[in-house]
Amino acid sequence: xxxxxxxxxFAPSPTGYLxxxxxxxxxxxxxxxxxxxxxxxxxIEDTDRARYVExxxxxxxxxxxxxxxxxxxxxxxxxxxxxxxxxxxxxxYKEHAEHLIKEKKAYYCFCSxxxxxxLREKQQKEGLQPKYDKHCLGLSKDEVEKKLADNERxxxxxxxxxxxxxxxxxxxxxxxxxxxxxxxxxxxxxSDGYPTYHLANVVDxxxxxxxxxxxxxxxxxxxxxHILLYDFFDWEKPVFAHLPLLLNPDRxxxxxxxxxxxxxxxxxxxxxxxxxxxxxxxxGWTAGDDKEFYYLNELKEKFSLERxxxxxxxxxxxxxxxxxxxxxxxxxxxxxxxxxxxxLSGSKYKNQNYTDEYLLxxxxxxxxxxxxxxDYLEKSPYFFETPGEYDESVAAKRWKDNxxxxxxxxxxxxxxxxxxxxxxxxxxxxxxAAELEVENGDLIHPLRLAVSGIGxxxxxxxxxxxxxxxxxxxxxxxxIELIPQSSTIKS
RNA sequence: GGCCCCAUCGUCUAAUGGUUAGGACCUCGCCCUUUCACGGCGGUAAUAAGGGUUCGAAUCCCCUUGGGGUCACCA
Numbered sequence: 001x002x003x004x005x006x007x008x009x010f011a012p013s014p015t016g017y018l019x020x021x022x023x024x025x026x027x028x029x030x031x032x033x034x035x036x037x038x039x040x041x042x043x044i045e046d047t048d049r050a051r052y053v054e055x056x057x058x059x060x061x062x063x064x065x066x067x068x069x070x071x072x073x074x075x076x077x078x079x080x081x082x083x084x085x086x087x088x089x090x091x092x093y094k095e096h097a098e099h100l101i102k103e104k105k106a107y108y109c110f111c112s113x114x115x116x117x118x119l120r121e122k123q124q125k126e127g128l129q130p131k132y133d134k135h136c137l138g139l140s141k142d143e144v145e146k147k148l149a150d151n152e153r154x155x156x157x158x159x160x161x162x163x164x165x166x167x168x169x170x171x172x173x174x175x176x177x178x179x180x181x182x183x184x185x186x187x188x189x190x191s192d193g194y195p196t197y198h199l200a201n202v203v204d205x206x207x208x209x210x211x212x213x214x215x216x217x218x219x220x221x222x223x224x225x226h227i228l229l230y231d232f233f234d235w236e237k238p239v240f241a242h243l244p245l246l247l248n249p250d251r252x253x254x255x256x257x258x259x260x261x262x263x264x265x266x267x268x269x270x271x272x273x274x275x276x277x278x279x280x281x282x283x284g285w286t287a288g289d290d291k292e293f294y295y296l297n298e299l300k301e302k303f304s305l306e307r308x309x310x311x312x313x314x315x316x317x318x319x320x321x322x323x324x325x326x327x328x329x330x331x332x333x334x335x336x337x338x339x340x341x342x343x344l345s346g347s348k349y350k351n352q353n354y355t356d357e358y359l360l361x362x363x364x365x366x367x368x369x370x371x372x373x374x375d376y377l378e379k380s381p382y383f384f385e386t387p388g389e390y391d392e393s394v395a396a397k398r399w400k401d402n403x404x405x406x407x408x409x410x411x412x413x414x415x416x417x418x419x420x421x422x423x424x425x426x427x428x429x430x431x432x433a434a435e436l437e438v439e440n441g442d443l444i445h446p447l448r449l450a451v452s453g454i455g456x457x458x459x460x461x462x463x464x465x466x467x468x469x470x471x472x473x474x475x476x477x478x479x480i481e482l483i484p485q486s487s488t489i490k491s
Numbered sequence: 492g493g494c495c496c497c498a499u500c501g502u503c504u505a506a507u508g509g510u511u512a513g514g515a516c517c518u519c520g521c522c523c524u525u526u527c528a529c530g531g532c533g534g535u536a537a538u539a540a541g542g543g544u545u546c547g548a549a550u551c552c553c554c555u556u557g558g559g560g561u562c563a564c565c566a
């Protein structure tokens with residue numbers, strides 16, 4: 001009856017948007033499940049009504065799907081263990097909490113927030129650990145029943161026995177011991193009837209037959225509470241794996257303060273999902289070899305929890321940029337074409353009609369020079385519009401006194417070409433240079449400046465070829481008119 | 492502060508008692524290229540400190556230091 005199929009879950013709380021740390025946690029859960037032919041479940045932990053953010057669930061799901069992390073069960077993909085929203089499972093938690101009360105593993109607490117605050121202050125003043133003093137555990141059965149009948153505001157607390165050793169077995173960290181003295185009588189059911197994370201999480205993980213709990217290290221210190229719960233319910237414990245944290249450059253826990261943390265932000269900046277997934281997978285895990293470029297399905301083959309690191313990892317954007325460029329370069333031109341068209345449709349060039357043939361040439365020419373799709377527009381705007389101005393420092397260096405004259409001559413020669421191909425421009429330029437007894441460079445550099453407005457980019461003959469004869473000539477003529485002589489600039 | 496976790500180049504990491512401590516990003520230099528990239532070659536750069544154990548320690552143990560997490564009717 002016990003099925004040993006691996007089941008993992010990602011259990012975010014809908015309090016905002018998907019964090020890159022959350023993405024990695026989700027990814028590891030996904031990869032581990034897939035690697036073991038198991039199931040990956042999405043469960044929404046919406047038990048905090050105060051922090052609930054409208055639209056967060058939809059955003060979480062769409063972001064996960066964007067990244068390619070499709071879940072086998074979850075909201076919208078209802079499985080055997082639905083519902084997957086904790087707010088829809090309230091009665092389940094209540095029943096379980098009441099069961100614990102019957103077993104004396106939990107108890108009702110009627111203490112006011114004021115009393116709790118005073119208690120905490122007093123303990124802190126005395127240098128003690130802030131901890132509930134089990135005051136309400138001393139209430140008689142009659143007292144409790146009367147208060148309940150009177151509808152007094154109450155919570156249900158975990159009844160932790162002091163002096164016990166609690167062992168957390170973690171695949172990543174090994175055996176971690178805690179003393180139950182440091183475990184507070186955690187609230188399980190809040191006064192609004194909602195469960196806390198600890199109860200809901202344990203109950204659902206058990207009911208949903210989760211075999212591996214893979215989550216961030218910030219949960220390690222509350223795992224003893226969960227262990228206690230499993231033991232109180234007499235349930236089999238899942239395998240725990242606490243992932244190292246993702247860090248800011250200053251090594252604190254990755255936070256909004258020091259840069260973007262929302263997956264959405266990276267998406268909006270133009271990062272490819274392939275790059276983000278690849279990058280985040282390597283933050284805390286390696287296969288052990290030197291391979292660093294991965295696609296999601298390759299990760300599915302190789303991922304293992306045993307090779308997850310213990311130490312926190314700094315989220316270093318430079319490496320992400322490199323991976324983005326790599327992934328973009330590895331794509332087929334036809335795929336980049338789709339991305340480029342999307343980019344164009346959201347740009348100032350949206351009303352221009354470029355043919356696929358034209359765009360594919362641009363893609364081929366720029367492929368090795370871009371990091372983001374948007375770079376096609378930003379690094380080579382000259383493929384989309386005639387330069388209106390010319391880079392001054394390049395002009396100062398490359399636009400010599402004789403440049404206008406040389407360019408005029410080149411225009412004349414280009415004019416005579418019929419259906420020229422790239423090599424024709426090149427040959428023509430070289431012939432012209434020879435005739436005029438100047439270096440090729442004396443023509444090449446001004447030509448580049450004239451047609452592109454800048455000093456960097458693909459081979460100038462590629463540019464001219466892509467732009468075409470008429471457009472190139474038009475641009476050269478325009479440059480002759482507009483670029484001031486270097487001698488004028490210098491003065 | 493209590494408890495817990497962690498510690499190899501600036502960053503991500505490899506090395507599971509025996510390596511000139513390897514790779515990648517970044518950076519620098521050279522080559523390729525009359526541009527810029529890509530690519531190729533090469534350089535700088537690390538075992539936090541101190542004790543043990545061992546023939547031998549980045550690796551095992553202890554202590555120190557440093558960093559982080561957590562101590563809610565938030566997850």
